[in-house]
Amino acid sequence: MAEEHKQTTIPIPKEVEKTSNVQILADNSANDAETETKNVVENVVAKEMVEEEEEEVTSEFKVCITENGAEMGSEDDDNNKYPELEMKAMEELKKLIQNAINNHEFTDPPLIQEQVEEEANADHKTIEEETNEESEEATNKVTVDEDGTKTVEAIVETIIVHTSAEKLQNSSAASASLSSVVTSQFEKLQQETDTTTPPSVEEVSIWGVPLLKDERTDTIIWKFLRARDFQVNEAFKMMKSTIKWRKEFKIDELMEEDLGEDLEKVVFMHGYSKEGNPVCYNVFGGFQDKELYKKTFSDEEKREKFLKWRIQFLEKSIRKLDFFTKGVSTIVQVNDLKNSPGPGKWELRQATKQALHLLQDNYPEFVSKQVFINVPWWYVAVNKMIRPFLTQRTTSKFVVAGPSKSAETLFSYIAPEQVPIQYGGLSKGEEFDTKDGATQIIMQPASKETIEFAVTEACNVTWEVRVLGWDVNYGAEFVPNASDAYTIIIQKMKKVGPTQQSIITNTFNIGEPGKVVLSIHNSSSKKKILLYRLKSKPSCD
Structure with missing residues (x-):
């Protein structure tokens, strides 16, 4: 089978420009089952x-x-971030959130009414207890001899009846006025709150974003609306449930x-x-x-x-x-x-x-x-x-x-430079990092690829090469521009098996103008993905 030969020439600037040219072609080599x-x-x-x-x-x-x-x-x-209907839904949901915050719906609301009623009931209970204690005290004081029994009993009986009736009347009056007492105390407390201490404003945050404080709220709201097909009430219900769960889960x-x-x-x-x-x-x-x-x-x-x-x-x-x-x-x-x-x-x-x-x-x-x-x-x-x-x-x-x-x-x-090495990428955190862009080439079956790095001044050049699945021949050399100079073999052409190594890294110190030439020969019947990137540093010599 005749081999196709390609040549790529790349000049090396003082600082190699990052590139992320990644275009994937379909691999026809997968078997029918796959x-x-x-x-x-x-x-x-x-x-x-x-x-x-x-x-x-x-x-x-x-x-x-x-x-x-x-x-x-x-x-x-x-202005164009959200369509008009989405914006309308977002504004409606914002109003619901604001009302919920004002009414402390995301947390337990203030219990002013319940506190007043508890205090009033406590006062009423105290009156009843005092009545019972006084009745028992009067009864216990009745100790007389036989001659004065009848007279004393009559006197005590009168006192007890009078006292009990009086306390019972007071207790009934207290019960009858309980409602008015609660109302007046509640109104008084409300007036004091309105005139002295402004109501506390509930602050609600989710994923570290305080709601209704800045434009980040729009993103949060959009997520809930999108999850509920922009049904405002359903989205609001979901948000309240989420905030409640986060508190219960103690995020x-x-x-x-x-x-x-x-x-x-x-x-x-x-x-x-x-x-x-x-x-x-x-x-x-x-x-x-x-x-x-x-x-x-x-x-x-x-x-x-x-x-x-x-x-x-x-x-x-x-x-x-x-x-x-x-x-x-x-x-x-x-x-x-x-x-x-x-x-x-x-x-x-x-x-x-x-x-x-x-x-x-x-x-x-x-x-x-x-x-x-x-x-x-x-x-x-x-x-x-x-x-x-x-x-x-x-x-x-x-x-x-x-x-x-x-x-x-x-x-x-x-991009390949962002993909971990175990998944076919170049990211391994050594000479290169994810900021150093890589170039991707699809090698056809039975083809050759030649990559040239032009060098105009003395420098130190490092490059990485990876062919997914390898099973190709690879070599590298430096060709000086001078006509009487000799080509320097950096890496002798050799077969790289499919399981031998994932990335080949070479470094070469260049002292004269010329070019680095990488040669990859794919003699197999399968397409191959070729990845490479390079960087240069000023020479120390």
Whole structure:
């Protein structure tokens, strides 16, 4: 088969300009079974956390926050941020929130009336107790001898009857006037409150954003309205329920708890999407570790701790978002199902249900995209049953890819320099970081790619090269501009196997004008994704 040869020439400036040119082409090399799996999964994958159920990352285990809101942060200006009908709904909801704050509906309201009634009832009870005590005291004083018995008894009887009647009359009068006393005391207290101490204003915050204080409220309100299809009363009801749950769950206290670091490799944040969304990775294969699985899900107490850890992780991630008008207030979820525990894990189902009930009602519209990678065969079967319950808006948030297409699927939404090395990217935190942009090239079967870096002055050049799946030949050399100079072999052409190494890094100190030439030969019958980036530093010589 004749080989196609391409050549790319890139001049090296003093500082290499960052680039994020990433265009993914479809890989025709996937076998029929994988293609069929992908097609089926794309039609049946479910977010068992539809807005409210978007927390599932395996069909059995939702570890990531639920809900969508990708449109947030991409609007052009404040005036056009929301359509007219949405603006109207937002204004109506703001009024409901303001009234609720004024009436202390988000917390327990002042109990002035009840306090006055309790005080009045206490006074009435005191009068009755005094009457009974005096009657008993008068009776106990009756001690006479036989000669004076009759006279004394008559006198005492008269005194007791007179005293009892008088107290009873006073008690009845007190009871009759209780209502007027309560009313007068209540009115007096209200007058004192109005003239001396202004009523306290309830302050309500959610996700660290105080409601109705600045423009961030619009973003919060939009999320609740979107989650309830812009039905104002339903959105208001959801918001009140969420605020109540947050107090009962003691979110502010939870933020300060130390819940351990056991799950940091299972759920973690890394990099940003092309739209600027923070990216959360959920690695379910981590639960194949029997020790970790047992430590996390074996009993109710451990599942509760996991739930608290997951909520804490989510809260910390959310509080780093930008709720202002042109900010980014949603995240991208990447759910790695490689080696994920199967659907028969009862403990996993229990944890999923617990998370679902909380996340579906309390974290609306926070996920812009759910990307499922390394999808196993059983995922299709488990999710097939829930497809009829999904809306078009929900399914549009989901992207599903089998093992052979996981990396290129990620590159569609996340630049290679932002993708962790274990998922096919270049992010490994050594010589380069996520700020150093990468270039992506699709190599056709039986083709050659030549990349040239032009050098105009003495400098030190470092570059990274990665071919997904490798199985190609790679070499590097420096060619001076001088006609009588010799080409210097930096890396002798050699075969790089599919499992040998993920990234090749080379550094070369250049003392004269010329060019660095990288050669990659793809002799296989499959397309390859080639990634590379470089940077230069002034030479120390």
